[in-house]
Amino acid sequence: MRRKSSLVLLAFAVFFAALSPLMRWYAFPRLAKVPANQYQVVVLEAKNATLLTDTSLVPKVVPKLSVIQTLKGNVEESKKVKADTGRDVVVWDSLSYIVGPDGKMVSQVPERYIFDAHSQDPVHTASESVDGDPVHREGIEFKFPFLTEKRDYFYYDAQARTTAPIHYKATQNFRGLKVYYFEQIVPWVKVPLPKTMPGGITPAALGGSVERWYTTKRMFWVDPTTGAPVNGEEVHQEELRFPQTPDTKPVTVFAGDVKMREDYIDSTVELVKSQRQLILLLTSYLPWGFLILGVVLLALSLFLEARGRRPADPAPDDTVRDPDPDPRPIAV
Amino acid sequence: MRALIAAAIGLAAALALVLTMTAVGAPAGKTSPKPLVTTVPSHP
Numbered sequence: 001m002r003r004k005s006s007l008v009l010l011a012f013a014v015f016f017a018a019l020s021p022l023m024r025w026y027a028f029p030r031l032a033k034v035p036a037n038q039y040q041v042v043v044l045e046a047k048n049a050t051l052l053t054d055t056s057l058v059p060k061v062v063p064k065l066s067v068i069q070t071l072k073g074n075v076e077e078s079k080k081v082k083a084d085t086g087r088d089v090v091v092w093d094s095l096s097y098i099v100g101p102d103g104k105m106v107s108q109v110p111e112r113y114i115f116d117a118h119s120q121d122p123v124h125t126a127s128e129s130v131d132g133d134p135v136h137r138e139g140i141e142f143k144f145p146f147l148t149e150k151r152d153y154f155y156y157d158a159q160a161r162t163t164a165p166i167h168y169k170a171t172q173n174f175r176g177l178k179v180y181y182f183e184q185i186v187p188w189v190k191v192p193l194p195k196t197m198p199g200g201i202t203p204a205a206l207g208g209s210v211e212r213w214y215t216t217k218r219m220f221w222v223d224p225t226t227g228a229p230v231n232g233e234e235v236h237q238e239e240l241r242f243p244q245t246p247d248t249k250p251v252t253v254f255a256g257d258v259k260m261r262e263d264y265i266d267s268t269v270e271l272v273k274s275q276r277q278l279i280l281l282l283t284s285y286l287p288w289g290f291l292i293l294g295v296v297l298l299a300l301s302l303f304l305e306a307r308g309r310r311p312a313d314p315a316p317d318d319t320v321r322d323p324d325p326d327p328r329p330i331a332v
Numbered sequence: 333m334r335a336l337i338a339a340a341i342g343l344a345a346a347l348a349l350v351l352t353m354t355a356v357g358a359p360a361g362k363t364s365p366k367p368l369v370t371t372v373p374s375h376p
Contacts, residue, residue, distance in 0.1 A: 014341075018343050066372045068371070074363055264376050267376035
């Protein structure tokens with residue numbers, strides 16, 4: 001009976017010991033993925049920002065500018081791309097909608113971002129776009145990969161429509177979470193004019209020959225487990241330049257420090273704290289738990305086996321002993 | 333010999349479980365009916 005129990009325990013010990021590495025290195029990379037039906041809204045604000053509000057080309061300081069950024073997973077489109085490419089993809093239709101202090105729209109930039117649900121490598125299709133223009137993204141955007149590393153990543157800049165490194169700078173504590181701080185500085189670069197500009201400004205209204213230039217310092221505080229930014233900030237400057245009239249000074253379109261609104265930081269931190277438990281379950285809690293359980297079961301199995309093999313106790317001795325044996329040696 | 337068979341059963345069960353889990357995966361769900369937001373929300 002003991003031998004049978006030890007064999008059953010051995011089978012369970014091997015089961016859990018094998019499950020440990022399988023869970024971490026086989027199941028996790030296949031199970032952890034960005035959900036195709038993600039829906040998330042983030043509000044960012046720039047206080048006392050400089051903004052060009054009309055065709056007078058005189059920028060004004062406004063008390064507050066809000067950027068409402070919506071990410072919406074398009075499940076139907078992701079199924080189509082999966083059928084075409086064979087890859088598990090996520091299609092995000094996003095909108096950055098900028099609202100002035102009066103609540104009226106200043107500008108809007110729609111995007112379609114398609115990426116691998118597991119690795120977050122970009123996936124290229126004809127529908128990939130920024131502000132209605134087809135683009136070819138390289139690198140990441142909006143979110144970092146699961147188990148983010150302390151290294152530089154290539155980050156796609158939707159304004160410049162180019163990819164450049166975003167640098168890991170430090171590990172910090174942010175509202176109870178250990179986060180990685182990343183920073184990217186985009187030097188002054190000529191960028192396309194958005195389809196919608198403040199105050200109904202159009203290239204034609206500005207005399208035709210006008211260029212938009214932009215620079216930014218982009219900052220992200222990223223939870224390394226989920227790769228989700230829990231805070232973001234941009235020190236952002238845009239101006240119009242008039243190459244055919246060198247005497248005309250550049251005009252600031254926007255200049256401000258764009259930060260996430262406090263209540264959205266709180267809700268993002270709470271969301272990330274709950275989501276990271278799922279990742280930790282697959283990468284840490286279950287693998288270690290299974291390994292320990294396997295070792296304990298193996299030890300128990302060996303113990304039972306050893307007890308089962310121990311020779312039986314000797315039978316009771318019924319012979320009558322001499323109550324007073326003679327201790328004296330026999331003299332020959 | 334019986335110990336080897338027991339270990340093989342445990343290993344096979346672990347492989348079968350993990351392969352089934354990864355083959356089934358998570359459901360994709362449906363696209364959210366919520367719109368792309370164009371007004372400043374009062375709260376998250």
